[in-house]
Structures are given as C-alpha cells and as structure tokens.
Amino acid sequence: MGERLLVYIVVVEIALLAISLLVLIGHAVLLAARQRRQRPRLAQAARSLRAALDGTPLDRDDLAALARLPPNAQIAVLGDLSTSLGGGDKHLLTGIAADLGLLEKAERWCSGRRWGTRLRGARVFTVLGGGETVVPRMFSDCRPEVRAQAAQWAGDHPESDSIDRLLSMLADPETLCRFTVKDSLLRVGHVAAEPLLRFLENDPTPEALEVAAGIGDARFLGIALECCRSPDARSRALAAALTGSIGGAQATDALGALLRDPDLNVRAAAATGLGKLGHWPAAGALAERLHDSSWDVRRAAALALKALGAPGMLLLRRALSDRDRFASDMAQQVLEIPDGRRHPRARESAVNVVSSARG
Amino acid sequence: MTIASFLSGLNWGILFYFLAVNVFYLMLLGCAALEMRRHLLRARQERRWRVLGSGVAPTLSVIAPAHNEAATVAESVRALLTLEYPNLEVVLVNDGSGDDTLAVLEREFELAPIHPIYRRRIEHADVRGLYRSSVKPNLVVVDKHNGGKADALNAGLNVASGELVCAIDADTLIEPDALLRMARPFLHGSDVVAAGGTVRVVNGANVKAGRVRVARAPRHPLAGIQAVEYVRAFLFGRLGWNRLGGNLIISGAFGLFRREPVIAAGGYLHDTVGEDMELVVRLRRQGAERGTSQRVEFIPDPVAWTEVPESLRVLGRQRDRWQRGLADVLWRHRDVMLRPRYGALGLVAFPYFVLVELLAPLIELVGLIGLSVALAMGDVDGSFALLFFLVAYGFGVLLTCLTLVLDELSFPRYGQVRDRLVLVPWAVLESLGYRQLTVYWRLRGLVKYLRGRKDWGVMTRTGFAVKEDLPRDGSAV
Numbered sequence: 148m149g150e151r152l153l154v155y156i157v158v159v160e161i162a163l164l165a166i167s168l169l170v171l172i173g174h175a176v177l178l179a180a181r182q183r184r185q186r187p188r189l190a191q192a193a194r195s196l197r198a199a200l201d202g203t204p205l206d207r208d209d210l211a212a213l214a215r216l217p218p219n220a221q222i223a224v225l226g227d228l229s230t231s232l233g234g235g236d237k238h239l240l241t242g243i244a245a246d247l248g249l250l251e252k253a254e255r256w257c258s259g260r261r262w263g264t265r266l267r268g269a270r271v272f273t274v275l276g277g278g279e280t281v282v283p284r285m286f287s288d289c290r291p292e293v294r295a296q297a298a299q300w301a302g303d304h305p306e307s308d309s310i311d312r313l314l315s316m317l318a319d320p321e322t323l324c325r326f327t328v329k330d331s332l333l334r335v336g337h338v339a340a341e342p343l344l345r346f347l348e349n350d351p352t353p354e355a356l357e358v359a360a361g362i363g364d365a366r367f368l369g370i371a372l373e374c375c376r377s378p379d380a381r382s383r384a385l386a387a388a389l390t391g392s393i394g395g396a397q398a399t400d401a402l403g404a405l406l407r408d409p410d411l412n413v414r415a416a417a418a419t420g421l422g423k424l425g426h427w428p429a430a431g432a433l434a435e436r437l438h439d440s441s442w443d444v445r446r447a448a449a450l451a452l453k454a455l456g457a458p459g460m461l462l463l464r465r466a467l468s469d470r471d472r473f474a475s476d477m478a479q480q481v482l483e484i485p486d487g488r489r490h491p492r493a494r495e496s497a498v499n500v501v502s503s504a505r506g
Numbered sequence: 507m508t509i510a511s512f513l514s515g516l517n518w519g520i521l522f523y524f525l526a527v528n529v530f531y532l533m534l535l536g537c538a539a540l541e542m543r544r545h546l547l548r549a550r551q552e553r554r555w556r557v558l559g560s561g562v563a564p565t566l567s568v569i570a571p572a573h574n575e576a577a578t579v580a581e582s583v584r585a586l587l588t589l590e591y592p593n594l595e596v597v598l599v600n601d602g603s604g605d606d607t608l609a610v611l612e613r614e615f616e617l618a619p620i621h622p623i624y625r626r627r628i629e630h631a632d633v634r635g636l637y638r639s640s641v642k643p644n645l646v647v648v649d650k651h652n653g654g655k656a657d658a659l660n661a662g663l664n665v666a667s668g669e670l671v672c673a674i675d676a677d678t679l680i681e682p683d684a685l686l687r688m689a690r691p692f693l694h695g696s697d698v699v700a701a702g703g704t705v706r707v708v709n710g711a712n713v714k715a716g717r718v719r720v721a722r723a724p725r726h727p728l729a730g731i732q733a734v735e736y737v738r739a740f741l742f743g744r745l746g747w748n749r750l751g752g753n754l755i756i757s758g759a760f761g762l763f764r765r766e767p768v769i770a771a772g773g774y775l776h777d778t779v780g781e782d783m784e785l786v787v788r789l790r791r792q793g794a795e796r797g798t799s800q801r802v803e804f805i806p807d808p809v810a811w812t813e814v815p816e817s818l819r820v821l822g823r824q825r826d827r828w829q830r831g832l833a834d835v836l837w838r839h840r841d842v843m844l845r846p847r848y849g850a851l852g853l854v855a856f857p858y859f860v861l862v863e864l865l866a867p868l869i870e871l872v873g874l875i876g877l878s879v880a881l882a883m884g885d886v887d888g889s890f891a892l893l894f895f896l897v898a899y900g901f902g903v904l905l906t907c908l909t910l911v912l913d914e915l916s917f918p919r920y921g922q923v924r925d926r927l928v929l930v931p932w933a934v935l936e937s938l939g940y941r942q943l944t945v946y947w948r949l950r951g952l953v954k955y956l957r958g959r960k961d962w963g964v965m966t967r968t969g970f971a972v973k974e975d976l977p978r979d980g981s982a983v
Binding site: 149157172291322 | 547548550551552553555556560561562563620621624625638693694695696887889890893894896897900901903904907908910911914915918922923926927930
C-alpha cells in the first residue's frame with residue numbers, strides 16, 4: 148500500500164517536472180524567437196515615428212507596419228518617444244495611437260473588471276495622452292494603484308476639474324495615492340495655485356501646506372501667515388516652510404517670531420526659511436539659535452547663516468571661538484573645516500565629539 | 507520500548523516532518539506565484555523615471571562599507587554614483603583598511619577633508635576623518651578604525667542624510683534602475699521599514715566598469731548550483747513570505763531601509779555574525795511591541811549581482827557562518843516564538859525559521875541515521891526506502907524547476923536561451939552531493955555556535971570579492 152502510494156507520487160512528480168520543463172523551454176524559445184522577429188520591426192517603427200516627428204508624415208506602409216506589431220510593442224515604441232515630448236509632438240503621437248486603435252483598447256481596459264486591466268488602461272492614457280472622458284472616473288476607483296495612476300495622468304492634464312479632484316485626493320488613506328497626488332500637483336505648479344488657495348482656505352491640511360510650500364506662490368502668503376499661528380505644531384512647521392518659499396516683510400517677521408517657537412521642528416523650519424530668503428537682518432537671531440538645545444535647530448540655523456553669505460559667514464566664523472562648544476562645533480561643521488585645521492593635535496577626538504549629548 | 511519500536515517512531519516522526527515541511531513549501535510557492543502576479547500587474551508599463559523628477563520622492567543614501575578593497579573600490583564607487591535615483595548620496599565607509607583603499611579614493615575622486623554635519627546617534631568605532639569628493643559632491647567618504655561590517659554600517663547610518671538608506675557591500679553590482687524599483691514599497695506604505703531585492707550570481711557574466719554587461723549563467727558546477735539556490739531562495743522563499751507573515755531576512759548585500767526606524771532601533775549589532783537578519787527581526791519585533799506595524803517587503807525585480815565561492819572550502823566557511831548567524835539571531839529573540847502578541851512573526855515566521863531553517867540539518871541527519879539503522883535491522887524495506895528517496899529528491903527538483911519557471915515567466919535576467927536552460931541540470935544535480943555537503947556545513951555551524959564561536963572566518967577572494975550575504979531560506983528538504 149505504502150509503496151504503491153510512493154510510486155504514484157513519483158509518477159506525478161515526473162509528470163509535473165516534464166510539464167514545468169516544457170513550459171520553461173517553450174517560453175524561453177518562443178520569447179527569444181519573438182524578440183528576434185520583432186527587433187527589426189521595432190527599430191523600423193521607431194525610425195518612421197521619429198521621421199514623423201521631424202515633419203515627414205507616416206505613409207500607409209509605415210502605419211501598416213506599426214499596426215502589425217502587437218499592442219504591447221506598439222505601446223512600448225510610442226511610449227519610448229512620448230516620455231520626452233510635449234505639446235504638438237505629443238499630440239501627433241496621441242493621434243497615431245488613436246489611428247492604431249490603441250486608445251480605443253485602452254478605453255475598454257479602463258472599464259475592465261480586473262484592477263490590473265484598469266491600471267493598464269490608465270497607464271496607456273498617461274503614456275500616450277488622451278483619456279479625458281475615461282480617466283477622471285478612475286479617481287474614485289477602489290484600488291489605490293488605479294487611483295494613483297489616474298492622479299499621475301492628471302499631472303499631465305491640468306484642467307480645473309482634474310486639479311480639484313487631485314486636491315480632494317490629498318486626504319486619500321493610501322500613501323501611494325497621497326504621494327502621487329502631491330507629485331502631480333507640484334508638476335502642475337502655479338496653475339494649481341488658485342484652486343489650492345481655495346482648498347487651503349477651507350481646509351489647511353498638512354499635505355496641502357506641503358504642496359503649497361513646493362509651489363511657493365505669493366498668493367499663499369495670507370493663509371501661510373494664518374497657519375503660522377496654528378495650534379498644531381506640524382502645521383506651523385509647514386507654514387514656516389511655505390512662508391520661507393514666498394518672502395516679503397511680513398514673511399520674514401513671521402519667521403523671526405517662529406524662531407522662538409516651543410516646537411523644535413518649527414524653529415528649524417523658520418531658520419531654514421530665513422536662510423532660503425537670504426534675509427540678512429535676521430543673522431543675529433539665527434546666530435542665537437546656534438545655542439539652541441536641539442541639534443536640528445542648530446544645524447538649520449548654521450546652514451541658514453551660511454546661506455546668508457558674508458554677514459552669516461562672519462557670524463559663523465565668530466561662533467568658532469564661542470564658549471559654547473555646541474555652537475562652535477556646529478559652526479565648524481557647517482563651514483566644513485576639517486578638524487585638523489582647528490585642533491591640529493586632536494583631529495580624531497574632535498570628530499567624535501560631534502554628536503554631543505545636548506542634541 | 508524496543509529499539510525497533512523506537513526506530514519506527516523516529517521514522518514516522520521524520521516522515522511527518524518531511525510532509526509538513528513540503529506542504530509548507532508548496533504553500534510558499536503558491537504565495538510567491540500570487541505575489542509575483544500582483545507585482546507584474548503593478549510593474550507593467552510603469553513609468554519609474556517619473557520618480558527621478560519628483561520633488562516629493564524620498565531622499566536616498568547608499569552606504570557601502572569597504573575593507574581592503576583598493577583593487578576594486580574606484581570602479582565600484584563609479585558604478586554607485588551612476589545609479590538612477592534623484593539626488594542620490596553615496597557614503598563609502600573605509601573600515602580601517604590596511605591597504606590603499608583611502609589613497610585610491612583620494613586620487614580618483616579628489617577627496618577633500620571636511621567636517622560635515624552629522625549626529626552620532628548610534629555607536630561605532632572612532633572616525634579618523636571625513637571627506638567629500640570635489641568632483642562628485644554627492645560622494646562622502648568616512649575613514650574609520652576597523653570595527654567590522656556592522657560597525658561600518660552604523661557609521662554610515664550616522665553620516666548619511668537620506669530618508670532611505672541602502673546597505674550594500676562595496677563590491678555588490680547593482681543594476682542601474684534597481685534603487686528606483688526598490689523604493690516602490692516605501693511609496694506604497696508608510697509602515698514599510700525595509701525592503702529587499704533579488705541577489706543573483708555574477709560568476710560567468712561579462713562585467714565591465716562595475717556593471718553586468720551580459721548576464722550569463724555560471725558554467726562552473728559549484729557556482730551554477732548556487733545560482734539555482736539563489737533563484738529559489740529569493741523568488742520563492744522571500745517572495746512567498748510577503749503573504750505568510752513577512753520576511754525575517756533582508757540580504758546584507760542589498761537592502762533598503764527607512765533610516766529613522768533603524769537609528770531608533772539602535773542600528774546594527776556588532777556582536778553577531780547575522781547582523782542583517784538580526785536588524786530585521788528587531789525592527790519587526792519592536793513594531794509589534796509598540797503596536798505599530800513595521801513591514802518588511804521583498805520585491806523581485808530590483809537586482810544586485812554578487813560573486814559566489816567556487817571552492818568548497820570557502821563555501822563551507824560561508825554556510826557555517828550563516829548557520830551560526832541564524833542560530834544566534836533566533837536565540838537572541840527566542841521570546842518571540844509562538845507569542846500571539848507578535849502576530850504572524852511569532853506564530854508563523856519565527857517557528858518556521860527555528861523548525862526548518864535552523865533544525866533541518868539536524869533532523870535530516872537523524873533521519874538518515876535512523877533510516878540506515880532501520881534498513882540494517884530489516885525494519886524498513888529497501889525498495890520502500892529507495893522510493894522514499896526518489897519522492898524526496900523528485901520533490902526538491904520539482905520545486906526548484908517550478909521556481910525557474912516563475913523566474914522565466916516574470917523577470918528573466920539571462921538574455922540567451924541556453925543560459926536560462928543551463929540552470930536545469932544544476933537544479934537536478936543539486937540534491938546529489940551538494941545538498942548533503944550543505945547539511946554538513948550547517949551542522950558544523952551549529953556545533954561552532956554552541957561552542958561560542960562568533961568570528962566571520964577568513965574569505966579568499968577571486969575576481970570580484972566573494973560574497974557571504976545570501977539567503978538562508980527556501981532550501982528544500
């Protein structure tokens with residue numbers, strides 16, 4: 148009985164082994180043959196598409212050759228070119244994709260039952276253009292991958308509806324979606340400033356403030372100053388970053404006040420903002436922050452002083468002989484002075500003091 | 507109890523163990539196939555280059571410890587500097603090299619001494635100097651006293667400024683877009699603390715300027731068998747664990763971590779030879795203790811290449827060290843075992859590593875002895891034993907071939923058909939001699955661990971430096 152069972156198992160194993168070897172060899176051989184067959188056709192297709200972009204219209208033979216390629220190869224060859232194109236050239240490729248029936252296929256894929264199919268459809272529209280009637284529906288897809296892809300598509304289609312949808316997705320529970328939305332909004336840039344301002348006025352979330360800081364439009368100043376007084380420390384820190392990306396007298400005053408904020412991240416952001424704005428009258432206040440109890444604030448202050456140019460560098464050099472070892476160490480680090488120059492006999496030990504207990 | 511009944515009980519026990527482990531392997535393979543499908547769907551027609559221009563992409567530092575690498579360090583660093591990732595920082599840690607490693611770097615990259623901003627948040631041996639390249643400002647070199655790989659990585663963690671840190675060996679060859687691929691899990695979930703990619707065998711490949719130009723399957727039998735072992739361990743072992751409670755190992759040769767949680771956990775431990783696995787277990791354990799998820803993901807398509815030993819002596823030392831590292835990590839974290847508080851880590855992954863990865867060689871040896879004695883005493887029929895051996899051997903080969911199929915249908919790295927097929931004979935030969943040798947080396951490692959040996963052993967280098975950081979999981983019983 149036992150032996151018979153083992154014989155059966157061996158037979159099943161041999162059969163499965165034969166099948167797996169058949170799949171392995173068959174796939175490898177077929178893939179190699181397909182690649183060999185397609186290589187010259189893909190090269191020819193790329194050549195004719197490049198010629199079309201240079202102004203030589205595709206003739207019937209070129210289109211027929213492109214149409215003979217499998218859809219994945221068509222997408223690959225068009226996608227390779229479209230990634231670095233915009234405007235009229237991209238429209239030309241979108242038109243060719245439509246002529247090949249790719250956009251129609253992508254539209255079908257976008258309404259697929261499987262998320263992988265819908266994702267594929269959204270990706271084709273992102274790469275090749277088009278999809279204005281289909282992709283916006285996917286902002287509320289149940290799969291985060293598909294929503295994120297729709298958000299990526301919207302980054303290349305900065306219509307007001309798309310931007311509003313992107314803003315509403317800033318609160319998406321999935322990290323991937325939030326990341327893609329922020330990235331797309333930053334790519335859209337100043338076009339998104341007005342809707343973002345409206346959004347911030349209603350709901351100044353940290354994510355929205357982060358995007359606003361990345362865009363750095365002067366229209367955000369009012370809301371930024373308001374958020375500098377927010378009870379939430381994270382919002383204040385982001386508001387400081389936003390204020391630092393805008394500038395002006397009101398901004399520098401607010402940042403100067405935030406240098407004394409109880410939260411270390413806010414103080415650090417304020418110092419960074421002042422450095423970014425090159426506001427040299429703040430040099431004294433920044434030099435004071437070299438004595439801050441937080442390493443991050445000391446670092447931000449020292450870097451800001453360096454960014455101020457001559458007045459900041461002067462204060463940093465003065466700080467080298469400061470009695471406070473933490474301030475002098477930070478100044479030394481930011482000035483990138485090798486230890487040997489300052490402490491010729493204590494080169495090794497100085498490096499290891501860097502960390503210091505205070506920060 | 508008679509000897510015969512004892513042997514019968516023992517053989518039944520071993521048989522049950524064999525069945526249980528192989529059923530688990532099948533489950534792991536099924537999970538790996540499902541994971542691979544999900545990954546393929548996510549990766550299809552993906553535009554990874556977009557991350558390159560993103561203002562919100564996480565910053566990334568590569569930490570490469572180097573010890574006596576003068577011959578290869580310049581080429582390795584050049585290759586690292588050309589990896590595709592926005593604002594990539596490369597931190598090379600010269601771990602007390604006795605050769606010209608630092609001099610080569612100073613000459614090739616025009617290093618200037620600096621005192622950069624960093625905070626010593628985790629302990630490591632004293633730093634002798636810090637340098638920044640004048641020609642490649644994103645290259646920082648840390649020159650420190652020798653303290654071992656873990657110590658060098660800790661120094662790198664302190665100096666690095668990236669939100670993510672990629673820990674590698676200085677002579678690991680990373681594919682140009684591997685970091686872009688590897689950063690994906692961190693964009694997918696804020697609770698991902700570490701991600702691992704696939705490590706493949708470079709022996710036999712055409713390598714130029716720190717890049718694999720033409721990937722070729724090894725022709726040397728020992729390297730070939732290890733190439734098969736690697737494919738199985740990474741594509742079926744680690745990928746399958748994504749669905750079965752998460753990975754416990756991220757290869758020390760190629761792993762990406764969120765820097766803050768690693769520093770908060772205290773960095774790498776110095777006094778273990780399994781520092782890469784120990785860090786991952788500690789990160790996951792601390793996450794469970796705090797009630798926050800700290801996930802460790804494996805993704806199959808980022809690839810790093812490494813050279814494997816082609817001599818039995820060097821390979822034996824490597825496997826012996828892995829086993830000691832495994833035993834040490836499992837012993838240190840023994841209170842995780844079967845504790846519901848740790849979820850899948852305590853109830854699935856940890857018991858598997860103890861029962862299968864750690865004790866398998868011992869059980870295999872006991873089984874072989876028991877079977878031999880039973881055969882000698884006539885308690886087991888010879889033809890039954892032969893059939894059982896065929897079943898066990900056939901299952902091992904089948905499992906490996908199915909993994910090769912998974913590789914072929916997903917991300918085959920060898921361009922030539924013959925290179926993909928040459929792995930099949932190595933898969934068939936693996937269980938005839940090589941497997942038994944690994945059982946011996948692993949047993950030797952266990953004995954040495956019990957005797958308190960914690961050294962790394964001397965590694966001989968041929969061509970590329972011989973790597974030791976490799977899978978400990980996925981070997982078929």
